[in-house]
Amino acid sequence: MFLNDRMKPKELIFLETLSRRCELTSLEARKLSILKRGYEGEREYDRIFEEAGHDNLLIYRDLWLKIEGSTLQIDSLIIAGNKLIVNEIKNYSGLYSYKDSGWFINGTQISEEPLAQAARTGNKLLKLRALLQLNFEREYKVVFVNPNFNLNIVPEDEKNIVQRSMLRHYMKELNKMHIDARAHNISLKLKDYFIDDPMPLPEVDAARVKGGSYCSRCGSFEMNVRNYIAVCRECGYKESLEKIFVRGIIDYSVLFFSERMTTQRIKLFLGDILHIRSVRRLLNKYCVKVEQGKSTYYIIKNQEIDTLLLNNNYISRYGSNIPR
Ligand SMILES: [Zn+2]
CATH class of the missing domain: 3.40.1350 (Trna Endonuclease; Chain: A, domain 1)
Structure with a gap:
């Protein structure tokens, strides 16, 4: 076994x-x-x-x-x-x-x-x-x-x-x-x-990394943002902003693993698809909040998207987006 x-x-x-x-x-x-x-x-x-x-x-x-x-x-x-x-x-x-x-x-x-x-x-x-x-x-x-x-x-x-x-x-x-x-x-x-994988990851130069949100089907960053969804301009795929947000915070936590994830940084990284209040609400939903003195940052609960969505009561309004 x-x-x-x-x-x-x-x-x-x-x-x-x-x-x-x-x-x-x-x-x-x-x-x-x-x-x-x-x-x-x-x-x-x-x-x-x-x-x-x-x-x-x-x-x-x-x-x-x-x-x-x-x-x-x-x-x-x-x-x-x-x-x-x-x-x-x-x-x-x-x-x-x-x-x-x-x-x-x-x-x-x-x-x-x-x-x-x-x-x-x-x-x-x-x-x-x-x-x-x-x-x-x-x-x-x-x-x-x-x-x-x-x-x-x-x-x-x-x-x-x-x-x-x-x-x-x-x-x-x-x-x-x-x-x-x-x-x-x-x-x-x-x-x-037993130990955890000890191999260090490289530090990535933030200037190389394209911010914004992309279509999960074709990878295009060209998205029309509506109230609760974004529609890909390339392939027409629709996805909820919440799911796009979740993919974005996973990307951030993977690439900038040594940086603290704050509301402002995430809002900036995702390219302003959500109001700051929504960013904060979703960070609280999918991350653990850490308060240290006057500063607050977040630690993502899981870096695997399907697990993260399922464990945190993600409900899709769109049939094609139900996590497997
Ligand atoms: Zn697309």
């Missing part, structure tokens, strides 16, 4: 949000595409695991751990019986080959070394054996989820690799193990080493 949700990486959310409000540099665009592909691969892995079944396993997804000063990230950590299994998930596509510890695509060596990376992660877990005084076994596998991935590799190097064609079988075999008291014990004790 999955023990936690797989969250979209915060850097991916950041770059997706940034891309809606400014032209990305080529470096940012490349990073965005890598993160997107990686996340899609992880979701595909989860989907196949759902189909194959995982009732007899304990699975932590997208974990960050700190063990004696060293930090490690694990795409999927499977616990069953007395075993810890690291799955490093890769969404490569194309024709690859593996030779002399190097990975090549079309004859050119790539900078990533998935097997070495998974081995390092696996070895760091070994430190826990002494710390927890538990004598678990550990395994690691690099899992390739993309059906368009082909690998040329000699069989003796393939021991720690699972290709897509074998993935369902691999998962079904895993699920023949069982969760016993030892597995529960390991999964509980591991929690002491």
Whole structure:
């Protein structure tokens, strides 16, 4: 069973949000595409695991751990019986080959070394054996989820690799193990080493970021604002001002995570679509209000739009805007 949700990486959310409000540099665009592909691969892995079944396993997804000063990230950590299994998930596509510890695509060596990376992660877990005084076994596998991935590799190097064609079988075999008291014990004790994603986000230059409100269907900033709705001038899509507001405060909190969200800043950022009284009312609805001396600022309750709307009694007057 999955023990936690797989969250979209915060850097991916950041770059997706940034891309809606400014032209990305080529470096940012490349990073965005890598993160997107990686996340899609992880979701595909989860989907196949759902189909194959995982009732007899304990699975932590997208974990960050700190063990004696060293930090490690694990795409999927499977616990069953007395075993810890690291799955490093890769969404490569194309024709690859593996030779002399190097990975090549079309004859050119790539900078990533998935097997070495998974081995390092696996070895760091070994430190826990002494710390927890538990004598678990550990395994690691690099899992390739993309059906368009082909690998040329000699069989003796393939021991720690699972290709897509074998993935369902691999998962079904895993699920023949069982969760016993030892597995529960390991999964509980591991929690002491969990940390939040420690990777810092870049500070964004506010001058690059386009303020205003945009159409959620086509991304255009050209909107005709009426009493309770805005209509996109490009595609005609109608959306309630409340929902546009909510998307705006999410964007603000993602891009300017180190800034305090105040009524004035939000009013300015959203491009005057709402009266200051409405801005204040909606901030109180979707955020936690913090009063510090004479100043007041707001902390958004959730950065995921559907959850934020649903948990805060958003009622749409427009059929097409009911949050899923
Ligand atoms: Zn539009």
